[in-house]
Amino acid sequence: xxxxxxxxxxxxxxxxxxxxxxxxxxxxxxxxxxxxxxxxxxxxxxxxxxxxxxxxxxxxxxxxxxxxxxxxxxxxxxxxxxxxxxxxxxxxxxxxxxxxxxxxxxxxxxxxxxxxxxxxxxxxxxxxxxxxxxxxxxxxxxxxxxxxxxxxxxxxxxxxxxxxxxxxxxxxxxxxxxxx
Numbered sequence: 001x002x003x004x005x006x007x008x009x010x011x012x013x014x015x016x017x018x019x020x021x022x023x024x025x026x027x028x029x030x031x032x033x034x035x036x037x038x039x040x041x042x043x044x045x046x047x048x049x050x051x052x053x054x055x056x057x058x059x060x061x062x063x064x065x066x067x068x069x070x071x072x073x074x075x076x077x078x079x080x081x082x083x084x085x086x087x088x089x090x091x092x093x094x095x096x097x098x099x100x101x102x103x104x105x106x107x108x109x110x111x112x113x114x115x116x117x118x119x120x121x122x123x124x125x126x127x128x129x130x131x132x133x134x135x136x137x138x139x140x141x142x143x144x145x146x147x148x149x150x151x152x153x154x155x156x157x158x159x160x161x162x163x164x165x166x167x168x169x170x171x172x173x174x175x176x177x178x179x180x
Contacts, residue, residue, distance in 0.1 A: 011035040011092040011123065012085050014077075016043050017058045018051045019157045021139055023096065023131035025065060030125060031094045032069045039088055040066065044078040052140055052164065065154045082117040093122045098132045 013031055017024055017040075031038045042059045045051075053061070055076050066072045077084040085093065093113065095106050103124075110122035126132070134152050143149050143161055150158060 008036040009092065010037040010039065010088060010090040011094045012039050012041050012081065012088060012090045013094040014041040014043055014081050014084075016045050016051065016136065017062060018053055018136050019139060019153060019161065020058065020062050020065065021131070021134050021136060021153050021157070022151070023098075023127045023134040024062075025154060026128045026131055027094065027096045027125055028066055028072060029069060032072050034123075035092065035094070036071060038069075038072045038094065039090065040072060040074045041081075041084060042074065042076045044076060053160070057160070061154075061156055061160060064156055080116065082113050082120055085120050086117065091119065091121060093120060095122060095124055096127055097124050098127060098135070 011031060011034075013028060015024065028038065028040060040062050042055055042062065044055045051058075059074050059076050062074045066074060075088075081093065093110070095110070097103050097106055106122075106124060110124075113120055113122060127134070131152070139149055139152060143165075149161075153161070
């Protein structure tokens with residue numbers, strides 16, 4: 001009789017990552033310890049308004065900051081997450097939950113994904129305590145108002161935000177200027 005060998009467990013960590021934060025990186029690095037392979041999936045999502053960074057820019061930043069993690073890849077996608085997960089042969093979705101309000105939304109999404117694909121499991125993780133309040137929207141708003149975000153984003157992301165500000169190609173606050 002052959003010894004039992006489990007297959008590779010591949011998970012998808014989807015998001016818009018506009019911009020990537022240290023909270024995202026916390027979940028990515030911890031998820032990389034749990035799963036054999038972790039695909040960080042950058043969503044092309046226009047429902048959140050005009051993004052600050054293009055999908056390609058977000059994917060590039062994530063590739064650079066996750067390069068030391070050998071089992072993490074970064075890809076882009078649009079459409080249904082369950083379709084992308086099937087294409088990648090993933091068995092799990094990694095999602096971060098910062099607060100009860102996140103849980104309500106994430107629970108609905110997990111249940112819909114389960115309805116669409118019963119084999120796809122959702123794993124919820126809480127970020128490190130120091131990142132429980134950090135969101136990309138909040139980062140953009142604070143940065144637009146000249147707040148110090150150095151401890152909340154990777155240095156590469158801070159550099160790219162500064163380049164955007166210098167080029168003045170896109171308003172940093174997103175669609176609601178001054179919102180924090």
